[in-house]
Amino acid sequence: MPSRLTLVASLIGAGAGIATIAAVAQGINAGNRPALPDLPFTVTEIADFEAPWALSVLPEGRLLVTEHDGRLFLVTPEGEKTEVANVPRVQVSGQLGLHDIAPAPDYAESGVIYLSYNAPGEDGSQIVLARAVLRQGDGSAHLSDLTEIWRQPDGGGGGHPGAIIAFDPAGEHVFLTVGERTESETAQDPAMARGKILRLNLDGSAPADNPWAGEGPVQSLTWSTGHRNPYGLAFAPDGVLWEHEMGPRGGDEFNRIERGANYGWSDVSEGTNYDGSAIPGHETRPEYAAPALYWTPVIAPSGLSFYSGAMFPDWDGSALIGALAGMALVRVEIDAQGQPDEAERFDMGTRIRDVAVAPDGAVWLIEDGDPGRLMRLTP
Secondary structure, three states: OOOHHHHHHHHHHOOOOOOOOOOOOOOEEOOOOOOEOOOOOEEEEEEEEOOEEEEEEOOOOOEEEEEOOOOEEEEOOOOOEEEEEOOOOOOOEOOEOEEEEEEOOOHHHHOEEEEEEEEOOOOOOEEEEEEEEEEEEOOEEEEEEEEEEEEOOOOOOOOOOEEEEEEOOOOOEEEEEEOOOOOHHHHHOOOOOOOEEEEEEOOOOOOOOOOOOOOOOOHHHEEEEOOOEEEEEEEOOOOOEEEEEEOOEOOEEEEEOOOOOEOOOOOOOOOEOOOOOOOOOHHHOOOOOOOOEEEOOOOOEEEEEEOOOOOOHHHOOOEEEEEOOOOEEEEEEEOOOOOEEEEEEEEOOOOEEEEEEOOOOOEEEEEOOOOEEEEEEEO
């Protein structure tokens, strides 16, 4: 049987399409790494929330925190909370509700924020990406000029929303993860906005240089495909886009996202189905991009941020990942050849939903739960 490298080389030589050329590096399984009980940081509890889902740090150091049931808060580093009015109506069901929040690249001048949420629709709920202006004054805050820039055309489905927002380093495009909504086979349907990472212009239009530009409303926005439940998306300091997603029983993935690549779900996985039945591994299908790092047993990754700051200089350039099932903060280093590996796993004793890095170098975490704590990590 030919080697995987030979198979990939033959695909390339045969003119394989942009969506079928896979990475050839064998992924590293970090699933059995132990968590460190002695923490190299101080954990300060700042505030409590009702089932917080996502957080983002504004340029001046304040934070935005979403709650799953549809509330949004502006929070000072000292924990003073201001509920933001005029948040769009969301449909709450299981994992679905109000999701991610992120300041626009020009937030300091425009006050624009982007948010994702699960919206009610005639054919079932839909994931929506919207933008609005955050206005503040007299101790209050509200959203104005709320505009939907993308709505999932195929409604319905269960959990696995994804709905994570990231901006490219140039501030010209917004990326959005869309999970397969627990309908696994749809991740491989190019016409369905499930199991995809989308790339949009800041106004929601389709960039002309997307890999399938002009091929259809979903295809024109698709950057990569074959994802399960992507709960982390961020650009590294070198401009590379990284994503993590939850596997089934085993096979949580940390992927380097390439233009037009297919990551294989649900045809391949490093895990197994919940009923115990096998799923072919990535090595059996070299046309699919394999994860550079994976976790079996799972950690259930949620939240992703790259560290840059003065407080933890040894972490510079590291990916910080929250772990729900792992009840940890995971630090991943990426070497000069682009290979990631788990460097440290810190036992937080609770499920971590999201992670962010502040301008001063402090690390912020939110706890999954009701109440869920907002925590600040400092040396």
